[in-house]
Amino acid sequence: MAxxxxxxxxxxxNPNSGKTSVFNRFTGLNHKVGNFPGVTVDKKIGSISxxxxxxxxxxxxxxxxxxxxxSLDEKVVxxxxxxxxxxxxxxxxxxxxxxxxxxxxxxxxxxxxxxxxPVILAINMIDxxxxxxxxxxxxxxxxxxxxxxxxxxxxxxxxxEDIIKHLPNLEPQEHPPVLDTTKQAEHLINELKVELxxxxxxHALLVAHHYNDLSELTTEDKEFxxxxxxxxxxxxxxxxxxxxxxxxxxISTFLSKTIxxxxxxxxxxxxxxxxxxxxxxxxxxxxxxxxxxxxxAIFAWAEYPMDLIDHGxxxxxxxxxxxxxxxxxxxxxxxxxxxxxxxxxxxxPQITILFGLIAILEEVGxxxxxxxxxxxxxxxxxxxxxxxxxxxxxxxxxxPAIMSTRTIGNWKERLITIFVTPFxxxxxxxxxxxxxxxxxxxxxxYLGIFNLQGLVMMxxxxxxxxxALVSAYxxxxxxxxxxxxxxxxxMPVYQVPYWKNVVITVFEKVKIFVFEAGKIIMIVSIILxxxxxxxxxxxxxxxxxxxxxxxxxxxxxEQALEDLVAAKKIEASYAGHFGKMIEPTIKPLGFDWKMGIxxxxxxxxxxxxxxxxxxxxxxxxxxxxxxxxxxxxxxKNPETGQPVYxxxxxxxxxxxxxxxxQCMSTLAVVKRETNSWLIPLYQLIYMTGLAYVGSLIVxxxxx
Amino acid sequence: xxxxxxxxxxxxxxxQSFSNQIIAPKFLELGCLPGAxxxxxxxAPFRSTYFFKINKSRFALRKSEAENLILEL
Numbered sequence: 074m075a076x077x078x079x080x081x082x083x084x085x086x087n088p089n090s091g092k093t094s095v096f097n098r099f100t101g102l103n104h105k106v107g108n109f110p111g112v113t114v115d116k117k118i119g120s121i122s123x124x125x126x127x128x129x130x131x132x133x134x135x136x137x138x139x140x141x142x143x144s145l146d147e148k149v150v151x152x153x154x155x156x157x158x159x160x161x162x163x164x165x166x167x168x169x170x171x172x173x174x175x176x177x178x179x180x181x182x183x184x185x186x187x188x189x190x191p192v193i194l195a196i197n198m199i200d201x202x203x204x205x206x207x208x209x210x211x212x213x214x215x216x217x218x219x220x221x222x223x224x225x226x227x228x229x230x231x232x233x234e235d236i237i238k239h240l241p242n243l244e245p246q247e248h249p250p251v252l253d254t255t256k257q258a259e260h261l262i263n264e265l266k267v268e269l270x271x272x273x274x275x276h277a278l279l280v281a282h283h284y285n286d287l288s289e290l291t292t293e294d295k296e297f298x299x300x301x302x303x304x305x306x307x308x309x310x311x312x313x314x315x316x317x318x319x320x321x322x323x324i325s326t327f328l329s330k331t332i333x334x335x336x337x338x339x340x341x342x343x344x345x346x347x348x349x350x351x352x353x354x355x356x357x358x359x360x361x362x363x364x365x366x367x368x369x370a371i372f373a374w375a376e377y378p379m380d381l382i383d384h385g386x387x388x389x390x391x392x393x394x395x396x397x398x399x400x401x402x403x404x405x406x407x408x409x410x411x412x413x414x415x416x417x418x419x420x421x422p423q424i425t426i427l428f429g430l431i432a433i434l435e436e437v438g439x440x441x442x443x444x445x446x447x448x449x450x451x452x453x454x455x456x457x458x459x460x461x462x463x464x465x466x467x468x469x470x471x472x473p474a475i476m477s478t479r480t481i482g483n484w485k486e487r488l489i490t491i492f493v494t495p496f497x498x499x500x501x502x503x504x505x506x507x508x509x510x511x512x513x514x515x516x517x518x519y520l521g522i523f524n525l526q527g528l529v530m531m532x533x534x535x536x537x538x539x540x541a542l543v544s545a546y547x548x549x550x551x552x553x554x555x556x557x558x559x560x561x562x563x564m565p566v567y568q569v570p571y572w573k574n575v576v577i578t579v580f581e582k583v584k585i586f587v588f589e590a591g592k593i594i595m596i597v598s599i600i601l602x603x604x605x606x607x608x609x610x611x612x613x614x615x616x617x618x619x620x621x622x623x624x625x626x627x628x629x630x631e632q633a634l635e636d637l638v639a640a641k642k643i644e645a646s647y648a649g650h651f652g653k654m655i656e657p658t659i660k661p662l663g664f665d666w667k668m669g670i671x672x673x674x675x676x677x678x679x680x681x682x683x684x685x686x687x688x689x690x691x692x693x694x695x696x697x698x699x700x701x702x703x704x705x706x707x708x709k710n711p712e713t714g715q716p717v718y719x720x721x722x723x724x725x726x727x728x729x730x731x732x733x734x735q736c737m738s739t740l741a742v743v744k745r746e747t748n749s750w751l752i753p754l755y756q757l758i759y760m761t762g763l764a765y766v767g768s769l770i771v772x773x774x775x776x
Numbered sequence: 777x778x779x780x781x782x783x784x785x786x787x788x789x790x791x792q793s794f795s796n797q798i799i800a801p802k803f804l805e806l807g808c809l810p811g812a813x814x815x816x817x818x819x820a821p822f823r824s825t826y827f828f829k830i831n832k833s834r835f836a837l838r839k840s841e842a843e844n845l846i847l848e849l
Contacts, residue, residue: 139805174832177807205832310801317804344817344829351818351827445836449824458825458836560825561802561841564834 079120079128080240083163085150085185087178088136089565090169091197094227096133097577099237104131106581109161114149114479123240132161138177140184140279141313143559144482148286154188155279156289165191165243167236169227172202172209173566175332179324180317183251186220187275191246193236194222201566206335214331219248228571252320254278257312261305268301269294278316282309343438343566350442360446363439364465367430368534371423371468371500378422386415405602413598416680417591420470423500424586425579427469431462432578436570441562448560454542455549456493457486458560464490464541467497471739472589473582475746485554489545491746492756495739496541498534498731501680505730506533508683512706513723537731540763590738594678597737601674601681604648616645643667662729662768663722663776667708675735682730721775725768733764780837780845781826783816789847790814791830796844803845807831814845 084099086092096104100119109116117133134153135146142148153161166185170178175196186192202209215222221239225232255262255274258281265277269290284290284298301307350356390407397403434440440462448458459481466474474494481487498506510526517525607613620638643649651673652666659669671682708717734740740753747753783789791812794800808830815829826842828835 141801141805143802174807176831177833180805180807310797313801314797314804317801318809321804321807321809343834347817347827347834351820353819353821356818357821441836445825445827446820448836448838449820449822452824452838557798559802559841560836560838561806562836563806564827564836566834 077122077126077128079130080164080243081132081161082129082240083132083134083153083161083166084169085134085154085166085181086136086169087138087171087181089563090136090171090178091227092133092136092169094571094574095167095169095195095197095225095233096131097573098227098230098233099131102577102580104133106584109149109153112145112149114146115476121237123237127241129237129240132163137181139181139317140188141282142286144480146479151279151283152286152288154185154190155276155283155287158289163190165193165240167193167195169195169197169225172196172199172224173205173207175209176321176324176328179328180320183320183324184275186218186246186248187250187252187254187273188279189246189273189276191243192220193239194218194220195225195232195236196222197225197227199224200226205341206337208333208335210331210333214327217327217331220246250275252316252323254316257315258305258307261301261307264301264305265298268297278312281307282313341566346567347442347564350439351445356442356446360443363434363443367427367465368468370430371427374426375422379419382415382419382422386411386419401606404606405599408606409599409602410595412602413595416598416678416683417587417594419504420500420586420680421583423503424469424473424583427466427500428473428582429575429579431466432575433570435578436568436574438565438567441564444562445560445564452558454545455486455489455552456545457481457483457490457558458562460486460490463494464497464538467494467499470499470501470586470590471495471497471736472742473585475739475742476585478746483554483556483558485552485556486558488552488747488752489548491743492548492752493541493545495734495736495756495760496537496544496732498537499679499736501678501736502533502730504680504683505675506530506727508686509718509723509727509730512718513720513727533727533731536728540732544759589742590678590736593738593741594681597674597678597681601648604651605643605646605670608642608646609650612645613642616641661772662765663719663725663772665717667717668722668726672729672735675730675733676737678738679730679735721772724775725772728771729764729768731764732760732767734760778847778849780814780816780828780842780847781823781839782847783814785816785818788813788815791845792848793846794844795846799841799844806835807833808835808845814847 084092084096096117096119100121103121104117104119107116107118108114114135119131121129121131123129132153134150137147137150140151140154142151153159154163154166156162168182168185170182182192182194196209196211199209211222211224223232223235223239225236253274255278258278261281262274262277265271265280266274269277269280271277271280280287280290280298281302284295284302290298302309350359390411393407393411394403397406431440434443444458444461446458447461451458451460460478462480463474463478466477471494474497475491478487478490478494481490507530510529514526514529519525519528617638620634620641624634648670649666652669655669655673656664656666659672664672667686671686674681706716706718709715734757740757743753743756744750778789779795780789780791791808791810791814793810794803812831816826817829817834818827819825820827824839826837826839828837828842
């Protein structure tokens, strides 16, 4: 097949222009999510075939209001549109504009047109605009703008085909700039054009504004622009204000000829809903109810699929052990790989439910209201209203939660959010909590409805949240920042959720979890299996022989003997040696070497505590169906004969798991998002230190 | 001088100018220009965050941000 030529099509638009739906309409699930090179800004690219000769790479750029960026996301948009040699420089921009608010959406449109990039205008959500009584004379508008124009509907897909059909027929767009910006800084622009070889006036002007953020410039170029700015007394803010005002004045002149607003249509539904949902009393009550509902949903709805996965994995292992020969490969497959895989997929139900609910709230338009209602409280702790999305997501998994801090423009607030999010109890802690609470806390009922075990579980979540807030407050005092923090957030109109977007968002989040966390959990599972199955020299065989020798002639049952052999074997394994090595450190917390093994492996991911316990107690044991809880209940201290899992030990472990930073995948993501080794290191030391002290105190109180 | 935070819930004001020149361009690019119609829709608890309709769009602004919007008398 002859190689097709490929064109870059960038989707650009304001936040809330419905760009995401349009992108999903273009590519469906057929797209890749990643980062733009060198920055942690979401990059979504989908490749589609236009015809026999042409493919289009659809690039979804972050939403922005203008080419004057306020956040990392927006800087990426600017950089891509400015760098003609860049990998993502578009051959054409598809500009998505909301029909109900063309005036505002046309600011960025005219800026991109003036940069000389060919633009296709896609007017979105025209049905909503008509509902508000806004009529647009499209023919007249096209005549004035002189660019290809389509009316589309991102939700139904209407008009998308027309744009795709138009792509092979792109023509260079040569029209005078919408706004002649040369007059503002004529000499400076000319000097930059001559010296740096730009051919576009507006391009040169933007270089004068943003030279520090542009990858197309070398260090010498930047220094040159800086000197020129000083020489020509270039006032960036004054200039930006002038440009923006002049653009809007042009835009409103030509829109007045094309837009017709029916004055009889009044009072949009969104305003009526907002009177209740953002009301300081009702709004707050509804907000808290929604949060409680979400937590309830993760626990109640996820239980059934999680049980199913749990039983399925056990049944599969049992079946495989039955049919496959007794070989180390069978053991690797069942106790290593399948158990590890089970430990990953067991969390998918909870992650799906929580991110599904968040995506629905986002789609409906409620999430922005939640941000507004949280901003005050969040700010007291050095966070931003937008941090609430990360903190809620943290209940499922810290990894996508930390990645969603990207919308926080202020670096200090973003850093604090990243730092404290892992304190929020994630779904990986639930199995640990469930197992340990079952030991430490009696199933007493108060007032007939409050189960003490449930209350303790809730207490642990509250404790984690408090740790997050107090730590954020401390960081707020320690970290110094000159950067001003902004909320200034647009509230979208309320809409019926578009389910395709919800499904795609959830799919992306689950994928992040499976690939970011899953691979590390998997590797650790296999290493753990190996450490528990092998020991130095022939110590394992010796241990087995010794047990059998010692019990010869006694009337011990076969089952008890096997369990004893298993226990001695693991004690003799590398894992056992490891655990014993750290035992002196953790003894003050009430932990023994077996818990030590589990603590170490938990540093790969917390839930591995449970699967470690499963591995430790099941390796060599004949009875795999016994649940881990049963096995731990029968665990006795070999010296005293007392149960190992006393209340004090269980509570101490619980506290440890609430605070400790025990997730390698999270640390890896923090490293990537902050571009620093120090921050994840501080996080590890701080959280684990807090866990150690907390456990020490709790153990000594209840001992 | 009356600013956007002096509005009552439901009251409409007309934007005259900005008191802070650093924040002005941020408002401008949101389409919040002198002459814009500003309606206060609601106020979050503790009067910390204000929810406005500015022309056809809706924005949540902190008190410190909204104070910069000077209204016509």
